[in-house]
Amino acid sequence: MSPPLREAGTRPLAPAAGLPPLPAGRGGMDLAEALASALSALAANTLRAVLTALGIFIGVAAVIATVAVGAGARQQVMQQIESLGANLLVIWPGTVRQGAVRLGAGARPSLTWDDAQGVVEEVPSIVAASANIRQGLQVIAGNQNWATTIQGADPDVFVVHDWVIEEGRPFTAEEARAGRKVAVLGATVAEMLFPYENPVGARIRIAATPFEVIGVLGRKGQNAQGMDQDDVVMIPFWTARRSVMGAGRVWSRSVNFVSLKVAEGEDMRAAEEEVRALIRQRHRLAPNEPDDFNLRNMSDVAATRDASSRTLSMLLASVAAVSLLVGGIGVMNIMLVSVTERTREIGLRLAVGARRRDILAQFLIEAVVLALLGGAAGVVAGIGLSHLLGAAAGWPVLIQWDAVALAVAVSALTGLFFGFWPARRAARLDPIAALRHD
Amino acid sequence: MRDADAAPGPLLVETEGLTKHYAAGEGTVAALAGVDVAIPPGAFVAAMGPSGSGKSTFLNLIGCLDRPTGGSYRLMGEEVARLSPDRLAEIRSRRLGFVFQSFNLLPRADALANVELPMIYRGVRRRQRRERAAAMLAAVGLGERLHHRPNQLSGGQQQRVAIARALVNGPDLLLADEPTGALDTRTGLEIMALFQALNRSGVAILMVTHDAEVARFAARVLRFRDGRLVGDRAQVPADAAAALAALPAAPAEAA
Ligand SMILES: Nc1ncnc2c1ncn2[C@@H]1O[C@H](COP(=O)(O)OP(=O)(O)O)[C@@H](O)[C@H]1O
Numbered sequence: 001m002s003p004p005l006r007e008a009g010t011r012p013l014a015p016a017a018g019l020p021p022l023p024a025g026r027g028g029m030d031l032a033e034a035l036a037s038a039l040s041a042l043a044a045n046t047l048r049a050v051l052t053a054l055g056i057f058i059g060v061a062a063v064i065a066t067v068a069v070g071a072g073a074r075q076q077v078m079q080q081i082e083s084l085g086a087n088l089l090v091i092w093p094g095t096v097r098q099g100a101v102r103l104g105a106g107a108r109p110s111l112t113w114d115d116a117q118g119v120v121e122e123v124p125s126i127v128a129a130s131a132n133i134r135q136g137l138q139v140i141a142g143n144q145n146w147a148t149t150i151q152g153a154d155p156d157v158f159v160v161h162d163w164v165i166e167e168g169r170p171f172t173a174e175e176a177r178a179g180r181k182v183a184v185l186g187a188t189v190a191e192m193l194f195p196y197e198n199p200v201g202a203r204i205r206i207a208a209t210p211f212e213v214i215g216v217l218g219r220k221g222q223n224a225q226g227m228d229q230d231d232v233v234m235i236p237f238w239t240a241r242r243s244v245m246g247a248g249r250v251w252s253r254s255v256n257f258v259s260l261k262v263a264e265g266e267d268m269r270a271a272e273e274e275v276r277a278l279i280r281q282r283h284r285l286a287p288n289e290p291d292d293f294n295l296r297n298m299s300d301v302a303a304t305r306d307a308s309s310r311t312l313s314m315l316l317a318s319v320a321a322v323s324l325l326v327g328g329i330g331v332m333n334i335m336l337v338s339v340t341e342r343t344r345e346i347g348l349r350l351a352v353g354a355r356r357r358d359i360l361a362q363f364l365i366e367a368v369v370l371a372l373l374g375g376a377a378g379v380v381a382g383i384g385l386s387h388l389l390g391a392a393a394g395w396p397v398l399i400q401w402d403a404v405a406l407a408v409a410v411s412a413l414t415g416l417f418f419g420f421w422p423a424r425r426a427a428r429l430d431p432i433a434a435l436r437h438d
Numbered sequence: 439m440r441d442a443d444a445a446p447g448p449l450l451v452e453t454e455g456l457t458k459h460y461a462a463g464e465g466t467v468a469a470l471a472g473v474d475v476a477i478p479p480g481a482f483v484a485a486m487g488p489s490g491s492g493k494s495t496f497l498n499l500i501g502c503l504d505r506p507t508g509g510s511y512r513l514m515g516e517e518v519a520r521l522s523p524d525r526l527a528e529i530r531s532r533r534l535g536f537v538f539q540s541f542n543l544l545p546r547a548d549a550l551a552n553v554e555l556p557m558i559y560r561g562v563r564r565r566q567r568r569e570r571a572a573a574m575l576a577a578v579g580l581g582e583r584l585h586h587r588p589n590q591l592s593g594g595q596q597q598r599v600a601i602a603r604a605l606v607n608g609p610d611l612l613l614a615d616e617p618t619g620a621l622d623t624r625t626g627l628e629i630m631a632l633f634q635a636l637n638r639s640g641v642a643i644l645m646v647t648h649d650a651e652v653a654r655f656a657a658r659v660l661r662f663r664d665g666r667l668v669g670d671r672a673q674v675p676a677d678a679a680a681a682l683a684a685l686p687a688a689p690a691e692a693a
């Protein structure tokens with residue numbers, strides 16, 4: 001028999017015997033205790049908690065990864081735009097038609113070197129222009145050789161594209177006019193042909209013609225199509241036409257494309273229309289005839305691409321929203337199950353003095369903790385996934401910390417929102433019915 | 439109807455025309471059909487009667503777990519029949535303790551945590567809760583089993599944990615619905631001895647039982663039939679400790 005029974009009558013069991021008095025006020029658990037209690041309730045059914053948090057986990061991981069990859073892609077596009085040069089207009093030849101009949105050989109070329117000259121001379125908002133021809137050719141330096149793109153261009157090409165000369169110098173107007181055989185190498189070509197020495201001053205041969213290397217371009221990286229913009233050799237336009245890409249067309253004035261730089265602060269659209277009008281006039285197009293050339297504002301292209309990446313982001317965001325919704329419904333479902341399973345516990349808590357709001361808080365906290373655990377794991381997985389995707393696809397990845405914070409906040413809100421109804425149901429249980437429940 | 443032995447001063451429990459109706463099919467059933475009773479502080483009352491006679495309904499109303507359909511109920515002079523659920527929770531927290539037939543312990547929590555539970559809802563700090571819960575468990579003879587979980591305790595030990603839990607907030611009235619219903623005779627007697635010791639230390643007890651053997655340890659017996667009080671009689675309580683000592687030698691409770 002237990003000692004207190006023998007001591008009966010000496011008031012050993014008096015409720016407050018020898019103990020500090022209970023506080024007069026009342027209150028619930030503090031937050032730390034509530035969290036610990038929620039965690040232990042979830043730990044009692046770990047597998048179920050993990051499966052429930054999975055929806056939110058996937059949603060959050062998806063948000064973070066897609067936002068990071070999207071931001072990285074956008075940054076890359078911006079860099080590509082920059083590598084093309086700011087305020088850039090590009091013209092390239094269109095299909096030459098007259099009525100429905102395509103013109104035969106010997107018809108006038110649709111875009112010429114003189115068009116480029118005309119534009120820079122006659123359109124005040126165009127500050128620099130370059131006519132360009134390109135051809136893939138073999139370049140040889142000593143015993144190294146490399147297949148690359150030779151681009152014949154006017155000396156202003158470096159200004160038009162804001163290209164930086166890393167070593168040496170660009171070719172001059174004088175050299176261009178004289179048809180000198182001088183070359184400025186792209187960074188990749190310089191690396192391939194001259195892995196150990198400074199190429200400036202070296203001699204190379206382009207399609208058997210000797211050239212002097214006078215400069216090396218700064219690295220520009222890939223363009224939007226994934227092509228290496230540094231795999232190029234720049235030479236003067238007429239040198240290219242006469243000495244390298246001749247083959248019977250030595251006197252041809254036609255070009256592959258013309259690049260134009262619009263003066264800083266000028267309205268791009270107005271400049272574009274002036275250029276269009278001038279080229280149409282030079283090509284003697286009647287008002288009802290369509291353009292026989294294409295004209296593009298490169299920042300428009302950038303904006304389009306940016307807009308499409310935004311659309312993609314919106315799409316991904318809605319995917320994430322759907323998975324958060326599904327995750328939230330999972331939380332609600334499991335909390336309802338939990339409330340049913342723990343009906344007797346709720347009845348007991350009510351019997352020993354819990355108010356409805358104490359029960360409400362208990363189950364709400366549990367739902368939020370569950371959702372937040374899923375969210376936190378999702379953040380970790382999302383960051384990992386971003387880097388994995390970036391490494392696999394060679395994309396840059398930019399973790400957007402505001403998106404991470406938002407995702408965590410949204411998962412907490414998901415728990416709060418979807419946990420509310422089950423928690424309210426728990427709080428409104430009738431104590432007697434709950435105690436009798438089985 | 440007033441007790442002959444009613445002490446002067448405010449009554450602990452006083453009901454007049456207490457009724458409770460439950461919806462049953464088309465109409466309603468009167469689980470309690472007008473009960474007048476007065477219980478002074480420090481009483482030890484047993485409520486008896488056949489199954490379905492309204493004993494539990496009466497206990498739940500007195501325990502503020504439920505609100506009556508009609509009539510009045512004053513607990514320590516305060517009219518509580520129409521209070522809101524949260525006010526009733528507060529009264530349960532301060533004035534009342536419950537012991538159930540099936541113990542109703544939280545299965546994942548150890549004895550100490552189970553006894554701490556009522557104090558959480560009174561905002562007692564963790565440290566003080568631990569101290570008080572440990573002292574209360576020691577007082578019911580479980581000082582060595584603070585960290586046992588319910589499934590590691592015998593039925594009698596579990597009921598002691600439940601009693602410690604009921605007492606820990608210092609209630610004026612302990613309510614017990616068939617507290618020995620799930621226990622063997624010896625363990626039941628031990629619980630009755632504990633109740634009598636508690637009662638001597640000043641805690642009033644209202645205990646529902648259908649077992650006359652158990653009811654004889656109370657000082658007063660209420661008899662219910664069909665939701666009405668049909669008997670109210672004071673008696674000289676049998677001594678549970680003596681009854682326990684008189685039992686033929688039996689194996690001690692599992693350690
Ligand atoms: N929640 C309820 N809903 C409907 N009827 C109930 C409910 N609780 C009790 N009753 C009915 O009220 C009567 C008294 O029940 P109860 O107080 O539990 O009796 P006892 O405890 O004496 O066995 C019984 O007829 C029972 O069926």
Ligand SMILES: [Mg+2]
Binds near residue numbers: 493494495
């Ligand atoms: Mg009953």
